[in-house]
Structure formats: structure tokens, C-alpha cells
Amino acid sequence: MAGTSSRKSGSAGTPTPSSTETDLVKEAEATRASAGYHLIGKRTPLIDAALKVTGRAEYTDDIKRPGMLVGRLLKSVHPHARIRSIDVEEARRHPGVAAVLTGDRYPTPFGVLPMTHDETALAVGRVRFLGEHVAAVAAVDEETCERAFELIHVEYEPLPVYDDPKVSREPVPVKIHDRALRDTNLQKEVFQHFGDVPKALEGASQKVKLSGKYLGVSHGFTEPHCTIAEHTPDGRLTVWSATQVPHYLHRSLSEVLGMPMHRIRVVKPEVGGGFGGKSDPFPHEIACAALAIETGRPVKVLFDREDVFYLNHGRHPTQNDVTVGVDADGKFLAMDIDALIDGGAWSSFGVVTTYYNGVLAMGPYRFDNFRYHGARAYTNHPPSGAMRAHGGTNMRYTVESVVDEIAARMSFDPIELRLQNFLPPNFKTINEFRITSNSVRQCILAARDRSGWEEKYRKLPYGRGIGVACGFYISGSNSPIHFTPVFPQCTVHLKADMDAGVTIHCGAADIGQGSKTVLAQVVAEVLGIRMDRCRVAAVDSDTAPVDLGSYSSRVTFMMGNAAKAAAENLKVPLLQAASELLEVPPDRLEASEERIHVKERPSQGVPFHEALHKAMETKGALVASGAYSTKPLGGTFKGAKAGTAPAYSFSAYVAQVDVDPETGFVHVENVWAAFDCGRPLNPLAVEGQIEGSIHMGLGQLLSEGLSYRGARLMNPSLLDYKILTPMQMPKVECLLVGEDDPEGPFGAKEAGEGPLVAALPAVGNAIYDAIGVRLMDLPITPDKVLRALEEQRKKGGAVKPPAPTRPSKRTPTHGGR
């Protein structure tokens, strides 16, 4: 990958200013280094990297159970139809077939959000998208399953097909779900209004409105979905699954199968990427368990890539209109938004998505007037769901394009315009988000200084351009999905035994992002020991305490805090034991460098293992627990909790592009990615997230899109669904300039989703700088670029947009804070 990093080991003390400017990156590194942590903030290879690169890490598909059957799911061939009958008798009798199940066996509806249960393990009486599962077969091998499919006779009665969310908004003769709003096919509608938007827009000296159109996109994770289930004669069910949300899967299995949670064991082996695509409990997971119960034998359901595309749950196809009004000085006055999103056949996270498309839109900017109307439509497309920077990506592109357009029309430098309008730190927004740490100013200034912005903006030759955009995302959803019973959002258990190793149990799902490494870093940091003493146990509901899951960028923040608390609790008996050995009160002791010693006299101490063994003399193995719950946040109006988070990440990206005006091909050359994740616990992993986010964002921007003809998905393969290759990666420079967050573990905030959002509009705005056309219909494929250039020529010639004429002053790297 072409990503490079600018990071150098930070030296304490005053940073050396460059000839004209202070280097914000070096300054931030120096500040962080002064805290003196031995593991936190160090570039740390992931603790499972060696296993993964040698192929020894165990993913679900690697697991083999004795006598295991193959489970396959028969897909609907209609996008919307009543199931008149399903005859499975012939398939059941076919040699090698162990079981055939249909929807009537476990018809209890479920879904990730408690208020919108509209999915079933297998279709019950009706199919709502092409590819929905209508029957499940367990057999000795895949061929026998396929043969059984041919022997299943389904009689469908086609229903009207809805493939356009605009139609879903109107009264419809057939509702896709009874729970759709009124007589429409809308799943959810949100109205919010703060301040007085019409009045503010009336008084604005400039109003800019842009409409964005976005195809749905797929997560494109490496590992297809895979589940194994085994029901044993002791009455217990074990489910191994590639999931981001073991706990929600646990609950759903219990609800649908009618089995108490304590008899179900959910194990999450290694997961080959999720990006939100494994953050729902899925029908195939429940169907797999049902087949295991039915046959009494282990059953494996492994998806192929086509199955993955039909299950979808990717980013919503979206249309959004954003209007922003500004005063004559460029101060943002009001934002008005209308969004219509295509939810497909199920709700999934849809209520959240509908809110996020509005509530996250103001992002890093201050507005005193804000209005949002958002609607999520049921259609007969495969369901949309949560995908990295869920609800914050498409909206961000339109908003950042609007800001760029305001700058162009009012002749501002877009960086200067943004600098005037940023939210300050420690601020309450109009929709009552509590902003604490916020380094967006440092982000944009660092990206400006490192990219050579002033020598390039509007000054590069025609066809080449530079653009800027900012980002904002939640660092963990403040509200848990389930409110009952009340329990912490994350709990960590530790056990230290004779071997002087510490075993860490936690339900947090490492899906490749590196949360296991963070767990080991945090625990080892607090205990002052080497990281290799820490063993992170597999996620297993029998032994690991609950974590709500890997979604909403919550893991580092919440799990990190829980792990820190657990390690602090484990340290208490260790200090007590050392105190007895050293005859020094525990409050004068500290743990570092594998020892527990007197704070002011490090030579007076005992090795870690001696303190541990002393503490164990009467208690046995030391165990400790730590938990984290967010404080109540947000207002009291309807939907006030949506988008509240204990902290927010901020970013500013500058991108440089080269557009070929003959072929329309866009080549992204550089991205300077300035990101505020507070203190990066593992800068290596943060840079990985940033580089990966840019790869993913550029894919959605330039080439990826789920293409439908009517309700039929046309490109359910990795050949026709175009994920960019590493060859197309720009040179990436990661600029980590965040300050410590007051509540994050060691000052950290999220870096999983926020790094995505600025990548797309930074490039879109760079294309505008290069060729003077604003492209709002994603993906921006070369044919769209050529068409836009032709339009532009008709209107009077292909030229770069004019350079800004104001303001004359340039914001210094330090100042105006």
C-alpha cells in the first residue's frame, strides 16, 4: 500500500519550529510524549499479526466439528411475492439430506433494534427482496444441498415491486411491512428544527443548495459470513459466528429459538473484517442454529460472495438536499436538510440511520439554526444497514461540497471559511451535543501546512487540483441499544495466576481493527508489565463478560476505560502485597518496568511476579473486574439521544488529484489526513484505520456502487463491484494532532469510522479545483466526468475556477483560539 507516515519519535520539550511555522504534528507528539507512558502511544504491531500473516489464526470457516453437515439457504427468485406454498417433502427424502426447514418453524420476528423487529430466520409467507432466504437445507455436502434446492417447490404469487424510495413515500396499494408509516412504505421519518431556519435563510447574504445522489455500497470485507452451530445432548447450543455483535446475536438466538440465554454459548472466532456488515444478528445465523437443533449434528453455513451481496446491509442509497445560508462575512447562519434513504426490505439499524443522516450533518461547524427532514423507505431491494461512518458519509459529502461551493461563490479560501465556523472545544451544540475535546482547528492547519495548500490551491495547472474537507464522528453511541436490564456498556475481567501472566476476558469483538491489542496495551500499561504477559482470551459468552459490540466506534473508548478500571482494581492487591514485602505503605508505591517499587526511589522494590505470588498466598489467583458506562447526555426532545456520544472525533483532509480531461479518469495522488482521535493508543493501528478508510472512501467516491435494474442487483461479484486495488492508493500522510480527551482512556477517542468521512469530499472538492465541475452523483465514474466537462464546454469553456480574493489575512498556525 502506498501509505506512508510522517511520524517520527517525539522528543520531549519544545518542538523545533520550521522556518516559518510551528509544526503542529511534532508539537502534539511532544506533548503526548511528556506523559511518560511505556506502552500507550507506542507504535505496536497487532498482537495477533503473526498468527494472521502465517495463516494460523482461526476464523469460523477453519473450525471443523465431528460429523459436521453443510447448511445452505435457498434464495427467493422474486423481489416481492406471497409464498403460496412450499413443498419440501421430496427434498427431505433425498439421500444425504439431513433436514429442510422453512419459515414456519421459527417465525418469531427479530432485528438489531428492539423497536423494529421485522426480520425472520426464514421468509414467513412472503418474500420482500430477491435473495431472501426461503428454506434452509442441511446435507452431507454442498452438491446435495444444491440438488435439494431443485427438489423444493415454491409457489410464488408476485406482488407489486417497489424499487424507488420516492414511490415508497407516497400512498401505496401494498405495504412491504404492516409497520410502515401510515399508508406509505416509509419505515421511519424524522423532523427536527432548532432555531428558526426559514428566517435565518431569509436574512442570509448567500444561500447555497446542493443535491447529492449516492448509490448503495457494500462493506467489501474479506471474510464472507460464516456460522457454525452445534446442539449437544446436554441441551446446550454453541454458535461460532463471524460477528461484530456477539451479545446481540446471543439475545436474538434466545428470542427466536425460545431457549434461555444461559443455555446458549456464542463464540466469536477471528473475524476477517466487518465495517458494519456483521453488526446485525442475521437470519442465516439463526437458521444455522435451527438446522443444528433439528439434526442434532454440527452445521456450517458459509456464504459465497454472491450471498454476501444479497444479504447486503451496506450503506444506504441516498438522495439528500443541503442548503446553507451565510452572512456577508462568511458566518454560517442556518442549515436545512432533506434526506431520503433507501432502506431496502428490512429495518436493521434504520431508525438510527434516519437520525444520523441529519443529526451528524452540522459536524465540526457551529450553526444556530438547523432543520432536518429525513425519511427511510422500505423498498424491495436487499436491506441496507450500518456501514463504516454509518449515516455520516453521504451527508458529509454534500455538506462539505456546499461549504466548498460557498467559498467559491463568495471568493473565500475554503480553509479560512471553515476556520471561522468551527465549533470550539467544550461547547453545547444547538441540538444539545456535548462537545468536549476538539482539535479540528489543529487538524485543518496541519493539513494546510503539510500539503503546501497555499502554493497549490487554484494555482495547479488545468486538470490538477487540491481540495479540503472536514469530518466529525461519534466516539461511541452514548445510548445502548437495549435498555433492560441495566448493565455496563463494557465489562473486562482479569485473572493473574501462578505463571505471572494476566488473562483478559472481554466480549469486545476484534474484527481486525486491533481492539485485542488495545486491551493488552492498557492492562500492561497500568500494571507496569510487558505486554507479552497479557493474554486476550477468545470472545466466548461462557467466560467473557458482555461488551455491546464493535459498532458506532465505541470499543476503544468504552472497552479501554473498562480495561483501565479492571487493571487498576487488579493493582490494589499487588500494591498491598508489595507493601507488606517492602514495609512501605501502598500509596507510596507504583508499578513500572515489571516491578512494584517506591515512587521516589525506584531501586527499592520487588519484581511483579513476587508481589503477585505474595498476594496469592491467601487469595489464590487474583481476579478483578472493571466496567464502563456512559453518563446521561443529550436533550429531552424527541430523538435527542441520537448522535450523543461521550466524545467526538474530528478531522481535516486535503487531497490532490490529477484528472484526465480526455478520458475522465480521476487519479488521486495525495491525501494529507489530519485526524483528532485524542491520544492515539496505538498510532500504527490508527494509521492503518486512516489508510484503510481512504481506500474505502475512494472506492465509494470513484467506482463502487450497487447497481440495480428494477429490484435486481446487477453486480453481485467482486469483478463487477469495483473495489479499488492497492495500485490506486494515493500517497497518504497521517497527521495525528489531537489533544487528550478528558474522558477517553488515556485521552483516546475513536479512529475506526471518523477517518472515512472527509476522504470523499476532500477528493470531490479537489476535482472541482482541477476542472471546475462539481460532481454530486456518486460514484464519480469517468463517463460522468466527461459528461460534466461537455456541459461545461457548452457553457463557455473548460477552465479552472477563479482564485479567492478574500480574506487578505491568513490565519497563523497558532492564533485565534
Add this chain to the structure above:
Amino acid sequence: MPFELLFPRSLEEAWTLLEQGAPGSSMAMAGGTDLLLAMDFRRFAPERVVSLARLPLDTVEFGEKEVRIGSTVPLRTIELDPRVRKALPALSEALAEVGSVQLRHRATLGGNVVRASASSDLLPPLVAMDCRLTISSRKGRRSLPLDEFVEGSWRTKLQPGELVEDLRIPSPLPGAYRWQRVRPANDISQVGVAVVRQPPHDGSSAPDWRIVAGGTSPRVQRLRGSESALLSPWPSEEEIAEAAKRAAQEARFATDLRAAEEYRRKLLEALVRSGIESTLERLREGGGR
């Protein structure tokens, strides 16, 4: 579906195996990169797959006037052969664009022409260079121009019991291959075009330009109108522009997921121009006539 995989060690043995059973029940396999996928997608269900891997068909031989490439030589081997790079730049350039390095270690030139994909990156340069195939069976050998051999996707003049032994390409031939895709690797070209300057034929004094497009229609197409705009060995800028324009007009295009017809025309125009310019540049650098 289960099948028998056979590894004959002589051509005679291979011919015999390919004749077994009903037509279609025995299929020859070179690298297998297309065939095995097609079998996975249930396009073919042969009872016997006859691998050509152990036959003596894996050499590249440079003769005085032609190159003979055995049908099972991996694409990567040809691509990295400095002689091919020098003598047949259009082929070399196209080879470097097929699939990915991993795939090219496995895929073969013989397999590629028998697959006869509409979007093959190799057919345009091979057709532009008047490549001929040697085809053999128990009944004997025959030689056929590639342009005649290919009928459409997965459709060729190969008869049951026959296999492709080698490809023969006149050499050296200056030229270039130009393409565009969404992704530079692991993708299929939206448009690919080969430009080759053949030496004067049949007593004519002017070189014979060949412009052959792929990825645009069910079959590779020679763009004769475009070729006829190039009147001299060193065409002028106007001639090049005219050739590019005519190419865009005369080519037959399809609209599919990969690109719309309208866009393909625009693209072809740009690529033909670039291909001719690059060929001329190579000729100048090589001190060509």
C-alpha cells in the same frame, strides 16, 4: 460436479483422450483460469478434463521472421521475455495488463485465444499482428489465422478432438496497446485497442497500419476505416486525429455494466490517438523506417 483430470504426456495420448465420449464430454485445459471458473458457474460440465500441462507446448522460439509461442506458455513468462518486449511491444504491453501477476503465472496464451473473450486484452494485438494458430488432432495439423478462428465468446473453429499447439506471430512488429478500466489490475477493460504498423505488403510501398479494438462488441474488430486514414509511414497530426475520429465512428459498441456505448466511443478516440502516437515514438526511438 466430479470430473476426471488427465495428464497426457504426448500429443498422441492427448488427441486420443480428447476424442473420448460425446462431443463436449472431454475438454482440454491449459492454465485453467477460465475453464475451472466456468465449470464452477456450471457453464460446462465435462466428464474429462485433459490437461495440456505436461505436453511439450511450453516454449517460446524466435525464428527469422516469426515467433512461435507454445500454447501452454504462462503469460507471465512471455511478458517477462525481453525478446518479446523488444520485437512485439503491443503484445508485451497487453500481457502486462491481464488480470494480476498471480493469474498470469497460471494463464496461457493458448487458453486465452480459445476462451475468445469479448473483452480479452490479448486478442486485439494478436489479430493486429496477423497471428496464426497451429491446430492439431489425430487427423492431422492445420493452420488458421486467429481472426478467422475466433467466432465469439467461448466460440471458435476448434473441433472436438482438436487442440491448439502454438501461436505464430510475424516478428518484429512495432505497435502499442492502449486500454482503460476502472481498476488497473484485476479488472476487465472497458475498451482496449492495439495499433500495429505492419511492413508494406504486396509490393505496396506504404506500411500497412492495423487498428484492432476489443472490449466493445462480442468479437474483436478491425477498424479498417480508421486504418485507411493513416496514409503514410509517419502520419501527420491531422491524419492521426482523423484515424481516431473514424475509429470512434465505425466501431460497434455495446452498453453494459462496465461502460456505456457513448462513453466507449469517446474513450476509443482518445486511446487510438495515444496508441498511434506511442507507436511512432517507439519507431523513432528504435531508429525505425
